[in-house]
Amino acid sequence: MKPAPFAYLRARSLAEAFDALDRHGEEARLLAGGQSLIPALNLRLATPAVLVDINGLAGLAGIALQGGVVRIGALTRHAALEASEIVARHLPLLAEAVPQIAHPAIRSRGTLGGSIALADPAAELPACALALDATIVAMGRAGERRIAARDFFRGLYQTDLQPGELVAAVEFPVQPPERRGCVLELARRQGDYAIVGLAAAATVQGDGALRDPRLVFFGVGPTPVRAAAAEAALAGAGGVAAAQAALERDLDPPADLHGPPQFRRHLARVLLGRAAARLLG
Amino acid sequence: MTGSPLSEIDRPNSYIGRSVPRPNARRLVAGRGAYVDDLRLPRMAHVAFLRSPHAHARILAIHAEEARRAPGVIRVVTGRELAAHCTPWVGVLHHLKGLKSAPQHAMAVDRACWQGEPVCAVVARSRAEAEDAAALIRVDWEELPAVTDMETALDPATPVIHPDLGDNLAFRREHVGGDPDAAFADPEAVVVEATFHTGRHTGVCLEGRSILADWNPAEERLTVYQSTQAPHMMQTVFARHLGLREGQVRVVCKDVGGSYGIKVHVYPDEVATAALSKMLGRPVKFVADRIEGMVSDIHARDHRLRARAAVRRDGTLLAMEVDDLTGIGPYSVYPRTSAVEGNQVVNLCGGPYVLKGYRAKTTVVFQNKTPTCQYRAVGHPIATAVTEGLVDLAAEAIGMDPAEIRRRNLIPDDAYPCTSLSGMRFEALSHHKCLARLLEMMDYERLRAEQAELRKHGIHRGIGLACFIELTNPSPFMYGIGGARISAMDGATVRLDPDGSLAVASGVTEQGQGTEAILAQIAATAVGVPVERVRVVTGDTEVTPYGGGTWASRGAGIGGEAMLQAGLALKEGILAVAGAMLQARPETLDIRGGVVVDRASGAERLPLEELGRVVYFRGDTLPRDLPRELVATRHWTPKEYPFCFTNGAQASYLEVDVETGFVRLLGHWCVEDCGTVINPMLVEEQIRGGVVQGIGGALFEHCVYSPEGQLLSGSLADYLVPMSGEMPDIHVGHVETPTRESALGAKGAGEAGTAGAPAAVQNAINDALRPFGARVLAQPFTPARILAALGRI
Known part of the structure; x- marks a missing residue:
């Protein structure tokens, strides 16, 4: 389990990082927290010629409240999200998700931008970005480009990032108090990738109805999956039962070592029921 | 033990039975280990x-x-x-x-x-x-073409992996004890049957x-x-x-x-x-x-077992029958062989119980997968899962409480020595004492009441019991008789150095479980020195006495006894010298705390460092003919019984989320009789570690292969080892029935936790599922398997 040989370049500035990406193209990989990349190197699943370490780019980290959005730099560690009062106050859904990411050692190194850019379909943060209507701020030599989360996750480990671009930050709209959220996941061991996870958000009003629901499942497809039919059913008269039934149309989960597709579908229905109860509770 | 005279290991300065910290723990924790x-x-x-x-x-x-x-x-x-x-x-x-x-x-x-x-x-x-x-x-x-399905490995259409062998059969053995046919034909017999699977896993x-x-x-x-x-x-x-x-x-x-x-x-x-x-x-x-x-690394425990049991309505178990099939990979592993696990299943099923009839068969086949061989508690978790699964099925069939059916059928504590229908000779076991202590520790009746109450609220908890035997301290009948050069004997050397400290060496080995700690305790006790003054060397064929090493829970029972005898021999040698120096008869002297004392009064007479100084540097002052051997070596091997046996009882309390099939472990109990407990802390941690490995097999660990023979769970992302977050508190109790084969009386404690834990978890899950008429008997008991049993997917 030794990685194939690679060159290592520690970028001192964004310009240096862009230079390296230009020069090496697909042979280069950015190193942020390294919590997925380093194991992939050791297993020789990834064999980049050059690692471009961006950990020295201090400007890429930090959490700031800017008007109606919380802007979180790409190099912000999961542990920093976990400790942030801004996140706790304005993005409670995100605050609930972060402690469910892996283990403390991984959270102390792993970064928001790394998780978003890798786009692991079973990871929490891409699902949260979708559920919270976040905007991904991509940066290239030409400048910034803002991509809605719903347009960002394209396929299995595929994103809208273009060659030469990196994720600079993620902007999350501040959630109003009546907007509730929760993140539920089922993993056989604490810290494992979820077999099925759900980031759910909705506006709860006095009548007990769930308005404008967001149901984003993870671990059930090539990307985080927004369950549009179930969202519509949940907002409509049919309520939770109709939403659970509608998941049949939304989800096409794969079989894996945990079980067959119907196992994940079943768990997704259970999670939807539990999430609705949480949002209403 | 009351009434018997105090032995060497009960002396006032004995370290036997004390939780002495491991001398090597600090070094390892400080990162000064040498792997x-x-x-x-x-x-x-x-x-x-x-x-x-x-x-x-x-x-x-x-x-x-x-x-x-x-x-x-x-x-x-x-x-x-x-x-x-x-x-x-x-x-x-x-x-x-x-x-x-x-x-x-x-x-x-x-x-x-x-x-x-x-x-x-x-x-x-x-x-x-x-x-x-x-x-x-x-x-x-x-x-x-790859042979991967053990069920069809012997079919004529299946390719033969090694044509020279003629077929894919490695080994087959059938054993009949008593009269199983008559027992199953008993007019009052209720017969239960089921097929069990244990998942291929690894350590x-x-x-x-x-x-x-x-x-x-x-x-x-x-x-x-x-x-x-x-x-x-x-x-x-x-x-x-x-x-x-x-x-x-x-x-x-x-x-x-x-x-x-x-x-x-x-x-x-x-x-x-x-x-x-x-x-x-x-x-x-x-x-x-x-x-x-x-x-x-070797895999293990890839078994399918068809089993049945006959029980009378009054709760009397009559007979058990087990048909075991196991796939071992393409080669029998050298030199212990891969047939031993299946052979142990035949030896061990039904072991804790009085039966009238027993029939067991194992069929061991080759396949194109990683070779399997002996892994902690070889065969025991399999045999115990089947035996205890059958006992619970029998209890359910006749409407009897699982604790009660065990009380009625476990071999009585005063029935020893006796021989099981599988031919295993038991010197002295304590099933009833262990079960009683277990039920008391877990407060069985309260848990049953809690279970009933919570069921009304849609919370489904289960209680699982498992009684077990565990084979330890093998004599040459395990391997030597079959031609393998694997020593059943171990030696120990104890040396007094001039500073009054002991350098000891043993043929058994340390792998992190604390073998060296108990060897130090035994040597310190036998000679009479503070345990801090004992240095232990193991694991070097050039400097330790010859021996078999550490496996089959033999470190304490065999290596420990050799150390005890070597220590006592050295003490005799020291006291001979001390007697000459003090002009006293050696039998009037003793060694306590590193000082030669007057045996009757305890008055200090001569520190060992002074004795060492004189012997090594001023031997001229001693009588010319005085023997002055300050090194003693002794060997020990079991002779009376082919194997020692320990026994115990375990219980699991858990909750099944019947919507998701997830299992939450709430508590685990183990009462174990490993004979003399040398170091309670180490025994308890051995039990806990063993229980966790047993739980791993029951709930998490699985070497899953594709039909083409590709290992699909080949990394620790897919092969789930048990982690502390999912483990319950594990409560350990002791019953001590020392073996009389040795002066030390230790039987071994390394594997008992693993032997019983899967059965306890299996029975607890099925206890929780009982109201639904659902049952899982294929390990690991995954959420998908539990949901399938519940008919929800």
């Missing part, structure tokens, strides 16, 4: 193995030219080249009648028989360079398998630093297959980071490493990484 990977020798090279990507394939050609030219490469060696330097082996034991296997080479020569079998070795300056070069090797493979040691072999051509000696449980056995193996005399081979195990039976077998890549060192005349190191470990 094989920490060792660096001059001119040391590293080897990486190219392994077969196929379950079964012929090697047509190996193209290694590019690898040979790669940076840092010292030598690339194919299986065919290595075979000229290293003879193959056949893993059979003569007393397991009919057991057959094929010659196995250190690296595949013509054909690879499982995914992961080593086929080519790259020796380089660094492991990274060796891996880089190995990636450049191209093999022309001709894929062959995941923190430290992977590791070896550093150093052939010194000038001395013609091979020194092997190895992470192993059985250094003397490995000395024999290296000598035999590399064309050396045993005396030319020295095996040293420094620190070993867990073993669990994984490191008591002969691994092709490790023998190849030793052969490479001999070929190259320089030290070669191999450290198995996690990924190759998953396909090359």
Whole structure:
């Protein structure tokens, strides 16, 4: 389990990082927290010629409240999200998700931008970005480009990032108090990738109805999956039962070592029921 | 024990029964351990193995030219080249009648028989360079049909893996005890039957398998630093297959980071490493990484068991019948063989109970998967899951409480010595005492009431019980009788140094469980010195007495007794000298706290360091004819019984989320009778660790193969080892029934936790599912399997 040989370049500035990406193209990989990349190197699943370490780019980290959005730099560690009062106050859904990411050692190194850019379909943060209507701020030599989360996750480990671009930050709209959220996941061991996870958000009003629901499942497809039919059913008269039934149309989960597709579908229905109860509770 | 005179181990300054901290714990925690990977020798090279990507394939050609030219490469060696330097082996034991296997080479020569079998070795300056070069090797493979389903391994249509053997049958044994047919025909008999599966899994040691072999051509000696449980056995193996005399081979195990039976077998890549060192005349190191470990460490417990039991309505168990089928991979593992696990299933099922009839059969077949062999509590978790599963099914069938049916059928505590229908001889067990203590510790009645109350609220909890026996301290009847050079005897040496401290050495070994701690306690107790003044050496064939090493929970029972006898012999020698120095009769003296005292009054007469000073530096002042042997060596091996047996009872309390199929463990209890408890803390942690490994097999761990023989759960992302977050509090209780075979009375404690835990969890899950008429009997009990049993998916 030794990685194939690679060159290592520690970028001192964004310009240096862009230079390296230009020069090496697909042979280069950015190193942020390294919590997925380093194991992939050791297993020789990834064999980049050059690692471009961006950990020295201090400007890429930090959490700031800017008007109606919380802007979180790409190099912000999961542990920093976990400790942030801004996140706790304005993005409670995100605050609930972060402690469910892996283990403390991984959270102390792993970064928001790394998780978003890798786009692991079973990871929490891409699902949260979708559920919270976040905007991904991509940066290239030409400048910034803002991509809605719903347009960002394209396929299995595929994103809208273009060659030469990196994720600079993620902007999350501040959630109003009546907007509730929760993140539920089922993993056989604490810290494992979820077999099925759900980031759910909705506006709860006095009548007990769930308005404008967001149901984003993870671990059930090539990307985080927004369950549009179930969202519509949940907002409509049919309520939770109709939403659970509608998941049949939304989800096409794969079989894996945990079980067959119907196992994940079943768990997704259970999670939807539990999430609705949480949002209403 | 009341009424009997105090023995040496009950003396006032005894360390027996005290939770003495492990002397090596501080060193290991401080990062000052010396595992094989920490060792660096001059001119040391590293080897990486190219392994077969196929379950079964012929090697047509190996193209290694590019690898040979790669940076840092010292030598690339194919299986065919290595075979000229290293003879193959056949893993059979003569007393397991009919057991057959094929010659196995250190690296595949013509054909690879499982995914992961080593086929080519790259020796380089660094492991990274060796891996880089190995990636450049191209093999022309001709894929062959893989035998992967043990159910069809013996079908005429299935290809035979080793044509010379005639079929894929490695071993078959049937045993009948009593009259099972009459018992099942009993007019009052209610018969329950079920098919059980135990999942193929493996023991995941923190430290992977590791070896550093150093052939010194000038001395013609091979020194092997190895992470192993059985250094003397490995000395024999290296000598035999590399064309050396045993005396030319020295095996040293420094620190070993867990073993669990994984490191008591002969691994092709490790023998190849030793052969490479001999070929190259320089030290070669191999450290198995996690990924190759998953396909090359032995697997275990891949069994399907059809079983039935007969019980009368009054709760009397009449008979059990078990038909076991197990797939062991393409070779029986050398030298302990892969038939032992199935054989143990035959020996152990029904073991705790009084039965009128017993029939058990095991069928052991070859397949193209990683070889299986002995792993912690060999066969016991399987036998216990089946036996205790049947007992619960019987209880359910007649409407009897699971605790009550066990009380009615466990062998009475005053019935010993006795022999089970499978032919196992029990010296003295304590099933009823253990069960009673277990039920009391867990507050069984309260948990039953809580379970009933919570069921009304849709919360489904289950209570599972499991009584078990555990075979320990094997005599030569385990391996030696079958022709294997695996010592059933161990020796211990105790030496008094001039400063009054003891240097002791033992043939049994330390792998992290605390063997050295209990050896120090025993030596300190036997001689009468503070335990801090005892230094322990284990794991070096050149300096320790000969022995079998540590496996089958034999460290305390066999190695411990040898240490006790050696210590007592040394004490006699010391007191002879002290008597002369003090002009007292030796029998009026004793040694306590490192000081020779007057036995009756306890008055201090002579510190051992003064005795040491005189003997070593001023022997001229002692009587000329006085013997002055301050070293004693004793050996011990079991003689009365082929095996010792321990026993115990376990319980699991858990909650099944019937919507998701997830199981939450709420509590686990184990009461174990390991005979004399030498160090309660270490015994309890052995039990806890064992329980966790048992739970691993019951809920998490599974080597899942594709129909083509590809291991699908080949990394720790997919192969789920039990983690602390999911583990319940594990409460341990002791009952002590010392064996009378030895003065120490220790029976062994290393495997009992693993033996009983899966059965307890299985029974608890099924207890929780009972209101739904659902049942799971295939380990691991995954959420998907539980939901399927519930009819929800």
